[in-house]
Amino acid sequence: MTFIQSSLEEHLITEEPFYLPVGDEIEIGVATYERKLPLLLKGPTGCGKTRFMQFLAWRLGRPLITVSCHDDLSTSDLVGRYLVKGDETIWVDGPLTRAVRAGGICYLDEIVEARKDTTVVIHPLADDRRELPIDKLGQLLIAPQQFMLGVSYNPGYQSVLKDLKTSTRQRFVSLSFSYPEESLEARIVAEEAGIDLDLARRLVRLATMSRGLRESGLPEGASTRLLINAGLLIKSGITTRTACMVGVVESLTDDPDLLGSLVEMVDAVF
Numbered sequence: 001m002t003f004i005q006s007s008l009e010e011h012l013i014t015e016e017p018f019y020l021p022v023g024d025e026i027e028i029g030v031a032t033y034e035r036k037l038p039l040l041l042k043g044p045t046g047c048g049k050t051r052f053m054q055f056l057a058w059r060l061g062r063p064l065i066t067v068s069c070h071d072d073l074s075t076s077d078l079v080g081r082y083l084v085k086g087d088e089t090i091w092v093d094g095p096l097t098r099a100v101r102a103g104g105i106c107y108l109d110e111i112v113e114a115r116k117d118t119t120v121v122i123h124p125l126a127d128d129r130r131e132l133p134i135d136k137l138g139q140l141l142i143a144p145q146q147f148m149l150g151v152s153y154n155p156g157y158q159s160v161l162k163d164l165k166t167s168t169r170q171r172f173v174s175l176s177f178s179y180p181e182e183s184l185e186a187r188i189v190a191e192e193a194g195i196d197l198d199l200a201r202r203l204v205r206l207a208t209m210s211r212g213l214r215e216s217g218l219p220e221g222a223s224t225r226l227l228i229n230a231g232l233l234i235k236s237g238i239t240t241r242t243a244c245m246v247g248v249v250e251s252l253t254d255d256p257d258l259l260g261s262l263v264e265m266v267d268a269v270f
């Protein structure tokens with residue numbers, strides 16, 4: 001039997017990611033790591049949660065493994081599994097096990113989208129035990145000082161059936177994220193998309209208006225990520241109106257009435 005365990009050197013972030021703090025989240029993230037506590041990020045789609053984890057990993061000098069959770073994600077996907085290769089049985093560590101063994105940061109993005117059994121496996125890692133049982137190998141890994149567990153989810157988008165249990169939530173230090181205030185968000189969009197600040201301000205104004213449509217049935221308004229996408233399209237020579245349509249409006253809804261309202265917002269801003 002062969003065991004496949006790769007290093008995490010390729011997951012080291014060597015260049016500082018662009019990140020503008022909106023509060024004391026960086027200090028809290030560092031303190032959480034130093035005290036060997038797990039971290040929960042809450043906030044809407046595209047507001048900077050993943051970028052924050054990238055910046056934190058760079059700041060701490062630790063490799064970062066990000067797992068985008070989905071309905072079919074199982075415990076085996078995180079911990080590892082046996083694979084048959086020819087006439088040989090091979091054990092391959094999953095991303096969570098790799099991070100524990102190497103003392104890296106494992107970030108489970110949108111954790112509530114994963115199957116329920118994945119929550120069970122992170123419980124002993126997320127309390128003072130800091131243990132990862134690998135039942136198929138008969139092993140119990142103790143996480144080293146350098147290991148950190150981070151998870152995220154969008155509380156405004158989840159149904160009752162897709163929410164974090166209290167027994168899970170209370171294991172974490174929790175940071176709430178939202179979209180930055182307009183002047184800061186404009187700086188972020190301008191920097192990330194490589195556009196001038198005035199154009200970035202107008203894109204942010206469009207996003208702010210769209211976020212007011214939640215009471216009219218729009219699940220979420222335009223995220224900072226969508227604004228950056230639109231900015232990148234404009235930077236590439238796409239007209240501003242077209243970039244807003246394909247980069248923002250069409251990504252938000254298919255509802256004819258809401259589309260009409262968003263188009264009016266684009267025309268009003270640009």
